[in-house]
Amino acid sequence: MTEIDRLVVIGASAGGVEALRTLVSGIAPDIPAPILVVLHLPTGGRSVLPSILERAGRLPAVSVRHEMPLANGQIYVAPPGHHLLVAGDRAALSHGPTESGHRPAIDALFRSAARSTLPTVGVLLSGVLDDGVAGLASIVAHGGVAVAQDPTEALFPDMPAAVLREIPDAVCMPSLKIGETLTEWLAALSEAHAAAAGSDDVMLMEDDIARGAGDRHGHLGRLAGISCPDCHGPLSEIDPGSRRYRCRVGHAWTAAALLDAQAVELERALWTALRTLEERASLAGRLQSEARRRGSDTLVRRYGDMFEECGDAARVIRQHLLAADQQSPADP
Structure with a gap:
């Protein structure tokens, strides 16, 4: 060869x-x-x-x-x-x-x-x-x-x-x-x-991480105040001004990819919140009906307010999610 x-x-x-x-x-x-x-x-x-x-x-x-x-x-x-x-x-x-x-x-x-x-x-x-x-x-x-x-x-x-x-x-x-x-x-x-360029400590560190060698990612730069979408650990800047980040585990993100991943994570959280709010509104509605049958005006008002509050919040979130879907480019 x-x-x-x-x-x-x-x-x-x-x-x-x-x-x-x-x-x-x-x-x-x-x-x-x-x-x-x-x-x-x-x-x-x-x-x-x-x-x-x-x-x-x-x-x-x-x-x-x-x-x-x-x-x-x-x-x-x-x-x-x-x-x-x-x-x-x-x-x-x-x-x-x-x-x-x-x-x-x-x-x-x-x-x-x-x-x-x-x-x-x-x-x-x-x-x-x-x-x-x-x-x-x-x-x-x-x-x-x-x-x-x-x-x-x-x-x-x-x-x-x-x-x-x-x-x-x-x-x-x-x-x-x-x-x-x-x-x-x-x-x-x-x-x-x-x-000609000689060694690059940051590049060597990142290559070691990709190979699963050593623990060099313990020496990253300052904390960025952002969490890793993969493991939720704190992210550090790989190099000042590079717009690239790594967590302690080693997951790497560019700023653009991180923003995209955060959008996915946010959408998942909003769908979870929507489901929770709609279930809460449904349960409040049932409790309000029971309170009305028992003649408890105080509980009717309390559960009625809860029903309206959860329903309003759920409608806002659903409208946001549907608008985001309409703005996303269609898959090829």
Whole structure:
């Protein structure tokens, strides 16, 4: 097996399967690097992405097994429920904490590629929110190339658009052109570029957490005054001004993903409150009827007030929830 000395890492989320198929169709079969792919997938089951990508292009594609050797000209796909990481000349799997609610997470793969010091091309395709942007910045800081799918082509432009906002030197191309240009970018990279930036304590700490190694997340920054949606522990800023957070357990969140998760948590809490209020109003109505039959005017007024108060609160919450549903974009 040829020793690897370069990497291609690709991340995608919503709308990413079509973008990946198009990109892979443009890759030359003699590309001098392994290609590692993370697509956000629900935990459980088996991904059919390797067979999809193998049919789309001219390269073999496999679902990664832990410590699988990496070879040039092959595609390695993260299985559901595991982070995909670079470990020397092998691919490693980890059941480390979720990042922005995802495992596999794109940032985890990208950071591990930056840490490997192998010259790397990192690509971010269609998806919502901003998983992968911080990891792509780490690749650039270590001499690699950042590439974003043209947001006007992406089915969900949030992720590539975030790359173009946050990484000024990122290249923007349609997905087919990205595949066709990978070999050219790889040829322009050098080992010296990858090692030039030196170590990054924050990146090393986050990579250790993704690998489930050590307890370095005990040394995060100041508390942010926000709770983790996954475990409800306090979140700390990963790095001042980074708009990224981790809890003591290790769950990671970008600010955008955190806001999205809080909205889901709030909606769940409001539906629970609505159910409780409607049940309370129903029970108060029954007690009011019984009090009326017994001729107890005081209890009639007390339960009547409770019935009206709970009913009014329930109507306000229901109207808010229904309005939020109408404002949400329809699923594709």
